[in-house]
Amino acid sequence: MSSRSLKAKLVASPYIVWSAIFIIAPLIFVAYYAFTDSSGAFTLENIFELSKYTTTFLRSVWFGIVATIICLIIAFPLAYFISQKTEKVQRTLVLLVMLPMWMSFLIRTYSWMALLQDTGIINSFLMKIGIDPVHMINTEGAVILGMVYNFLPFMITPIYSVMAKLDHSMIEACQDLGGNRLTCVRRCIIPMSMPGVVSGITMVFVPSVSTFYISQKLGGGSFDLIGDVIERQFQQSYNYNLGASISFVLMILILICMAVMNRFTGDEEMAI
Amino acid sequence: MKKILAAFTALLIVAFSVFCANAASSDDIEALSGTTLYVYNWGEYISDGADGTLDVNKAFEEKYGIDVVYDTFDNNEAMYSKIKSGGVSYDIVIPSEYMIQRMIVEGMLEKLDYSNIPNFDKYIPEKYRNPSYDPKNEYSVPYTVGMVGLIYNSAIVDGTPDSWSALWDKQYKGQILMFNNPRDAFGIAQNLLGMDYNTESVMSWKLAAELLKEQKQVAPVYVNDEIFLKMESGEAALGAYYAGDFLTMKDNNPDLEFVYPKEGTNYFVDAICVLKGSKNKLAAELYINFLLEPDVALANAEYICYASPHSGVYTNPDYSFYGNEILYPEDGKFKTQSYLNLSPDTLELMSSLWDDVKNYNVDEGGSNYDFFFADGSLGGADASAALTPEGSRYLVYIIIFAVICFSYVAFRYIRKKIREKA
Numbered sequence: 214m215s216s217r218s219l220k221a222k223l224v225a226s227p228y229i230v231w232s233a234i235f236i237i238a239p240l241i242f243v244a245y246y247a248f249t250d251s252s253g254a255f256t257l258e259n260i261f262e263l264s265k266y267t268t269t270f271l272r273s274v275w276f277g278i279v280a281t282i283i284c285l286i287i288a289f290p291l292a293y294f295i296s297q298k299t300e301k302v303q304r305t306l307v308l309l310v311m312l313p314m315w316m317s318f319l320i321r322t323y324s325w326m327a328l329l330q331d332t333g334i335i336n337s338f339l340m341k342i343g344i345d346p347v348h349m350i351n352t353e354g355a356v357i358l359g360m361v362y363n364f365l366p367f368m369i370t371p372i373y374s375v376m377a378k379l380d381h382s383m384i385e386a387c388q389d390l391g392g393n394r395l396t397c398v399r400r401c402i403i404p405m406s407m408p409g410v411v412s413g414i415t416m417v418f419v420p421s422v423s424t425f426y427i428s429q430k431l432g433g434g435s436f437d438l439i440g441d442v443i444e445r446q447f448q449q450s451y452n453y454n455l456g457a458s459i460s461f462v463l464m465i466l467i468l469i470c471m472a473v474m475n476r477f478t479g480d481e482e483m484a485i
Numbered sequence: 486m487k488k489i490l491a492a493f494t495a496l497l498i499v500a501f502s503v504f505c506a507n508a509a510s511s512d513d514i515e516a517l518s519g520t521t522l523y524v525y526n527w528g529e530y531i532s533d534g535a536d537g538t539l540d541v542n543k544a545f546e547e548k549y550g551i552d553v554v555y556d557t558f559d560n561n562e563a564m565y566s567k568i569k570s571g572g573v574s575y576d577i578v579i580p581s582e583y584m585i586q587r588m589i590v591e592g593m594l595e596k597l598d599y600s601n602i603p604n605f606d607k608y609i610p611e612k613y614r615n616p617s618y619d620p621k622n623e624y625s626v627p628y629t630v631g632m633v634g635l636i637y638n639s640a641i642v643d644g645t646p647d648s649w650s651a652l653w654d655k656q657y658k659g660q661i662l663m664f665n666n667p668r669d670a671f672g673i674a675q676n677l678l679g680m681d682y683n684t685e686s687v688m689s690w691k692l693a694a695e696l697l698k699e700q701k702q703v704a705p706v707y708v709n710d711e712i713f714l715k716m717e718s719g720e721a722a723l724g725a726y727y728a729g730d731f732l733t734m735k736d737n738n739p740d741l742e743f744v745y746p747k748e749g750t751n752y753f754v755d756a757i758c759v760l761k762g763s764k765n766k767l768a769a770e771l772y773i774n775f776l777l778e779p780d781v782a783l784a785n786a787e788y789i790c791y792a793s794p795h796s797g798v799y800t801n802p803d804y805s806f807y808g809n810e811i812l813y814p815e816d817g818k819f820k821t822q823s824y825l826n827l828s829p830d831t832l833e834l835m836s837s838l839w840d841d842v843k844n845y846n847v848d849e850g851g852s853n854y855d856f857f858f859a860d861g862s863l864g865g866a867d868a869s870a871a872l873t874p875e876g877s878r879y880l881v882y883i884i885i886f887a888v889i890c891f892s893y894v895a896f897r898y899i900r901k902k903i904r905e906k907a
Contacts, residue, residue: 265840271876271880326711330720332718429665434665434706437843437844445839449562449666449836452836
C-alpha cells in the first residue's frame with residue numbers, strides 16, 4: 214500500500230513541480246503585487262482604484278457571456294452532427310474544426326480586420342452584387358465575432374468527445390419507450406453530454422473575459438476590455454501593482470462564475 | 486647606441502601599451518570570436534537581407550565571428566518593462582530619446598568608450614551630437630531620426646489639411662486613426678493646445694486629456710502598426726504617423742499624402758546604447774561602429790526609410806531618399822519639440838488619464854469640455870466617479886441573465902421535488 218502510494222507520488226512529481234513553479238509561484242507573485250505599492254509596502258490602494266474600471270469589468274463579463282452562449286448554440290448541434298457520422302468522417306470533421314488553430318491566433322484576428330473593414334473583402338463583395346455595405350469593423354459585434362471565431366473549437370471539442378462516447382443503448386431505450394426525436398435530445402442527449410458542455414463553457418468563457426488582442430484589433434481600441442487594461446499596466450505604464458490587482462480581482466470573479474456554474478450543472482445532472 | 490635602441494624599444498612598447506589601453510587591439514577583437522552579442526531593437530528596424538539587401542547581422546557575424554542574437558520590441562515602454570523586470574540581459578538596445586534619458590537617470594546604461602567607435606567622429610555631424618537627452622553624449626549614438634506628420638488620403642479628404650485639428654473633423658467620423666500609446670496621443674493634443682510636451686503641470690495634462698476625450702466624437706480608431714493596412718487599403722482618411730513609414734505606405738497607395746502640421750510636431754531620435762552589466766561591451770562597441778560604416782548605414786537607411794543622422798548616407802547622391810523633403814526638411818522649417826523623461830508622478834498621471842480617455846464614452850458623457858471651462862474645475866463627468874450609463878447597461882444585462890439562469894435552476898429543483906412527492 215505504502216509503496217504504491219510512493220510510486221504514485223513519484224509519477225505525479227513532475228506535474229507537482231511544474232505546477233509549483235508555473236502556477237502556484239506566479240499566483241503568489243500576483244497576490245504580492247496586488248497588495249503592495251511600488252516600494253513594496255502593504256497597501257489596499259490598488260484595490261480601491263479598481264472602481265474606476267467597473268464599466269470595463271462589466272463589459273468584459275457581458276461580452277464573455279454573449280460569446281459563450283453563441284459558441285454553445287453553434288457548437289452543440291455541430292458536435293452532435295459530427296458524432297453521428299462514421300468514424301472516418303468524424304476524424305476528418307474534427308480535423309477541420311482544429312484546422313484554423315494551426316495558424317497563429319494573432320494572424321487570424323488580424324485577417325478578420327481585413328475581412329470586416331469598410332473597404333474589406335466582405336463589403337467589396339456586397340457592393341459588387343449591389344447591396345449596401347455594412348459597417349462592421351470597430352464595433353462591439355466585431356469583437357464578439359472575433360471571440361466566437363477564435364474560441365469555438367474549445368467548445369466543440371469537449372462536447373464532441375463526450376458525445377462520441379455516449380451510450381447508444383440509452384438513446385435506443387428512449388426511442389423504444391416512445392420518445393420522439395426532440396424528447397430524446399432533451400431528456401437523453403443533453404443531460405448525458407453535460408460534462409462536455411461544462412468544460413466547453415469554462416474553456417470559452419475564461420479566455421473571452423480576459424482577452425486583450427481581439428478588442429484592440431477588431432474594436433478599434435476605442436473601448437477597453439479588462440485584458441487591455443491589464444496589458445497596458447504591464448507593457449506601457451510599468452505599474453505592476455495595479456495590473457496585478459486587476460488580474461487578482463478578475464481571477465476571483467472568474468472563480469465565482471465557475472463555482473456558480475458548477476453548482477448549476479451539478480444540479481442538472483442529478484435531475485436526469 | 487645599444488642604449489638608444491633599448492630606450493627606443495621601451496618607448497615603442499609604452500606607446501603601444503598606451504594605444505592598447507585606449508583602443509581595442511586586433512588581438513582583443515580576435516579573442517571575441519565565438520562570443521555572443523545580444524541586440525534588442527525595434528521591429529523592422531535593420532536591413533535583414535530581404536529582397537537582396539544587406540543582411541547586417543550576418544555581415545557582422547562573418548566579419549568578427551561574433552554571434553548576434555537579435556530580438557525586437559514594438560514600443561519603448563514594453564522594452565523598458567522587459568529589461569527592468571530583470572529576466573533578460575541584452576548588450577545593445579536602441580530606444581527613443583526620452584526613454585534613453587529615463588534609463589540614464591535610472592542607471593541602466595553603460596558609458597561608451599568612443600575610442601572603439603571611431604566612426605562616430607567621422608560620420609556623425611555636430612548637430613546630432615550632445616542632444617538634450619544625453620548632454621555629454623556619453624551613452625548613445627544616434628541611429629535614426631524623424632518627425633511625426635499627418636498622413637491623409639487625398640481621394641477622401643478635400644483640400645490640404647495643415648493642422649492637427651483635422652483629426653478632430655467630424656466629417657471623417659470613423660475614418661480617423663490615432664496613436665494607441667499615451668505619449669504620442671497626448672503629444673498631438675499638446676501641439677494643438679500649444680503646450681510643452683514635457684510639462685509637469687497637472688492642469689496641462691488634464692486639459693490635453695479633455696481634448697482627447699472630445700476627439701471621441703469622431704470615433705477615432707487607435708492603432709499601432711495596423712495603420713499600414715488601414716491607410717493603404719483606403720479604409721482611413723487621416724492618421725498621424727512617422728514620416729518614414731508614410732513613404733512605405735505611399736508605395737502601396739499613391740493617393741496618400743503627407744503634411745507637417747503648422748502647430749508643430751514631434752522630432753524623435755532613436756539611438757544605440759549599451760546596457761549596464763553588458764557582458765560583452767567591446768563587442769557591443771564594435772557592433773555600434775559597424776552600424777556606422779557607410780555601406781551598412783546606407784543599407785539600413787534604405788531598408789528602414791527613416792532619416793539617417795549619418796553624413797555618409799544623406800550626402801550620398803546614390804541614396805534613394807537623397808534630398809527627400811519629407812525625410813530631410815530644411816533645418817528650422819517646421820516647429821518641433823522632443824519628448825523628454827517625465828517625473829514618476831507625471832508618468833502615472835499620464836497613464837491614468839489615458840485610461841480615462843480610452844474608456845470615455847462620448848454618447849453618454851456629454852460634452853464636459855464646456856463644463857470644465859464653466860466651473861474651472863476638471864474632470865466634471867469623471868469616469869472614475871461611479872458607474873457610467875454604459876456600465877449600468879451591462880450590469881442590467883448580466884443581472885437579467887443571472888435571473889434567467891437562477892429561475893431555470895429553481896424551476897427544475899421544484900419540479901424534481903414535486904416528482905419525488907408523487
